[in-house]
Amino acid sequence: MPQLDQNEVHFFEELREAGVLEDVNGNCLDTSKGVILVTCADGSHFGDIFKRQSEMTPLIHTLALNGGGLILPHRSPANMPIGMSPTGGMICLGDIYMSQISVAQELKGISVVALHVHFPCGIARLHNIGSRHLMELLVAAKTRIKAETSEGTKVAACLHIAWPDGRKRTYFVSRDKWTEYLQATGSQS
Ligand SMILES: [Zn+2]
Secondary structure (H helix, E strand, O other), X not given: OOOOOHHHHHHHXXXXXXXXXXXXXXXXXXXXXXXXXXXXXXXXXXXXXXXXXXXXOXXXXXEEOOOHHHHOOOOOOOOOEEEEOOOOOEEEHHHHHHHHHHHHHXXXXXXXXXXXXXXOOHHHHHOOOOHHHHHHHHHHHHHHHHHHOOOOOEEEEEEEEEOOOOOEEEEEEOHHHHHHHHHHOOOOO
């Protein structure tokens, strides 16, 4: 199983110090009516992701595909084209995932989406998505869900990290703190 290299460890530790990656306690939305869990299906990590989520909500409606939130952004390399629509447009994996999220919202009446990516992730490795790109895609996935689902949808963006020392942790990702971090480090999002 791939491990985080030293640069990746340093990057995520920096994000912890900058407050971009927060402990999930106390940062959650109201999940008392349940969440739609968008997550990678990776069986090595899904159990930990689900367990942590289940400590915060009584109902989890899981939509797990390889890569989880990495599939959603229009420009993600993991958002693969899978066919043509009757009108001639391209249908991508992310379109199907978005449709599934909307259907789940209608079926269960759940307004909160727990949007997860994790690292290291096999799909990220497959598409050469590095740690910074992964963060950008997570934020872009959140933006897409907010834009293409019903008004009132809340999205909690989360990152699960399997640290090289064996610890597994789920962090809440602050979009505002990420933007501040990019400005402070002179990076472009
Ligand atoms: Zn994965």
